[in-house]
Amino acid sequence: MKFIIIGAGLGGLSAALCFARRGHEVLILERNPALTPRGGAINIRPGASRVMREWDLEADLAKISEQTPNFLLRRMDTGDISMGSAAVDISTFPDWGTFRQDVVQLLYRKALDKGVRINFGSTVSNVCEDAEGASVSLDNGALEKADVVVVADGIRSRLRSKILPGGPEATDPAISRVTFYGFQVPADDLRSHPGTSRLMDQVSGNCWLGKGAFVITRFNSRLQRVGFLFGVESETDQKSLWEEHGDINYVRERFAGSTCSELDVALSLATECDRWKLAEMPDLPRWSSDGGRILLLGDSAHGMHPNAAQGYSQIVEDIAVLDFLISHHSEKNKGLPLGHAQMQSVSQAWQAIRKPRVERIKAYSRWNTDLFLGKGAPTPGSQPAQHSLKSMKNVQPDINANFQSSRFLKWALDHDAVDEAKRFVKKLEPKL
Numbered sequence: 001m002k003f004i005i006i007g008a009g010l011g012g013l014s015a016a017l018c019f020a021r022r023g024h025e026v027l028i029l030e031r032n033p034a035l036t037p038r039g040g041a042i043n044i045r046p047g048a049s050r051v052m053r054e055w056d057l058e059a060d061l062a063k064i065s066e067q068t069p070n071f072l073l074r075r076m077d078t079g080d081i082s083m084g085s086a087a088v089d090i091s092t093f094p095d096w097g098t099f100r101q102d103v104v105q106l107l108y109r110k111a112l113d114k115g116v117r118i119n120f121g122s123t124v125s126n127v128c129e130d131a132e133g134a135s136v137s138l139d140n141g142a143l144e145k146a147d148v149v150v151v152a153d154g155i156r157s158r159l160r161s162k163i164l165p166g167g168p169e170a171t172d173p174a175i176s177r178v179t180f181y182g183f184q185v186p187a188d189d190l191r192s193h194p195g196t197s198r199l200m201d202q203v204s205g206n207c208w209l210g211k212g213a214f215v216i217t218r219f220n221s222r223l224q225r226v227g228f229l230f231g232v233e234s235e236t237d238q239k240s241l242w243e244e245h246g247d248i249n250y251v252r253e254r255f256a257g258s259t260c261s262e263l264d265v266a267l268s269l270a271t272e273c274d275r276w277k278l279a280e281m282p283d284l285p286r287w288s289s290d291g292g293r294i295l296l297l298g299d300s301a302h303g304m305h306p307n308a309a310q311g312y313s314q315i316v317e318d319i320a321v322l323d324f325l326i327s328h329h330s331e332k333n334k335g336l337p338l339g340h341a342q343m344q345s346v347s348q349a350w351q352a353i354r355k356p357r358v359e360r361i362k363a364y365s366r367w368n369t370d371l372f373l374g375k376g377a378p379t380p381g382s383q384p385a386q387h388s389l390k391s392m393k394n395v396q397p398d399i400n401a402n403f404q405s406s407r408f409l410k411w412a413l414d415h416d417a418v419d420e421a422k423r424f425v426k427k428l429e430p431k432l
Helices: 010-021 046-054 058-064 100-113 187-191 248-255 261-269 311-332 340-372 406-413 417-431
Strands: 002-006 025-030 041-044 071-075 085-088 096-099 117-120 124-130 133-138 143-146 148-151 174-186 205-209 213-220 225-233 274-280 294-296 388-391
Touching: 002 010, 002 133, 002 143, 010 025, 010 100, 010 311, 025 143, 041 046, 041 100, 041 213, 041 311, 046 058, 046 311, 046 417, 058 096, 058 100, 096 100, 096 213, 100 117, 124 148, 124 294, 133 148, 174 187, 174 248, 187 225, 187 261, 213 248, 213 261, 225 248, 225 261, 248 261, 274 340, 311 340, 311 417, 340 406, 340 417
Parallel strands: 002 025, 002 148, 025 117, 071 205, 085 388, 148 294
Antiparallel strands: 041 096, 124 133, 133 143, 174 225, 174 274, 205 213, 213 225
16 A cells, blocks of 8 residues: 655654555655754653564664653752652553654654655645545645555644644644743763752653743653753743744743752753743544545644653554554455545544543643643642652553542553554454
């Protein structure tokens, strides 16, 4: 089968690699003139790392990633841990922390190795489908045809409204008042200043909680970098959701007098930052065209707040389930390209499996944003908490459990998306 993927970001490159590994013909259309590997720290949760192991990426990811043993809540003003226990033994698969630009570069190299074609400077003006396949129209008048088109052009997708009913207003993202200011600092620069050890004496994710603001940090010992995200709830003059050049002086002024020594030093060392507004997609009625040949992937379908560190991992799970369903139907079709009815069946099953999970994770991410801002949740106490570790090895996962419960956390992190898809198909097919 031939796949056209619109967008060469994390989602588009991941999908391209997955489908190319299956022997499909894959073309990526990217409107930027070159790869743009930008952004801050990301997690690859166990549900995604088990998939990426199947893609033969585990050894490469281990070179640029740090296993994240847990996530710690701290007081922003003192740096003291403010949570009583941290979860461990959640999964036998790694929970990797790394940086977006490094993963993009890795996926790009691997996709090219598998024969993926990437056309940069290609702006898509329209997508459509018929009973025979799908087609993509470019601004230069060219027309590309495929069996499946995957739209991975981000939360501000220009193509989403051409696929879904209701026009752009019905499918626009909800933009929050929270802005992240992100930068990275070499670990050696931090070590040259006293009072910065807590940034690098462990590789857990850390969230430093204040009043109406918070900071997320992560140390990567393999890359010897510390990533920082300073979150502020306020209005800005941003023209787009993500901007390469934020105002580092504003960040220094906003956090002056409210941060502990580690964060003060980091702000003094930073020379620049990017900034991005937190936004999320509403729960869309569907992620596909009527005929199922044009599919929304990732942020274009279910962009979410980053405060559960699940955005990319959910994309990987989406791809794995879609890949399984297409492969399953292809086997039944004796390897021939899937017809109109079969692609409809694939897309409907894909959404039935994935939408409930993604929408629950998305709500959890939004809940965490409120938690970090101190809304509806207890603020850090004045005394350091007695920190302990809680094993999750024998906890039973539960999608409907309270967000603060061990059962929900187990379900959120240690999920086998392909196994869920297999069980869905097994249950459904006897009825067909």
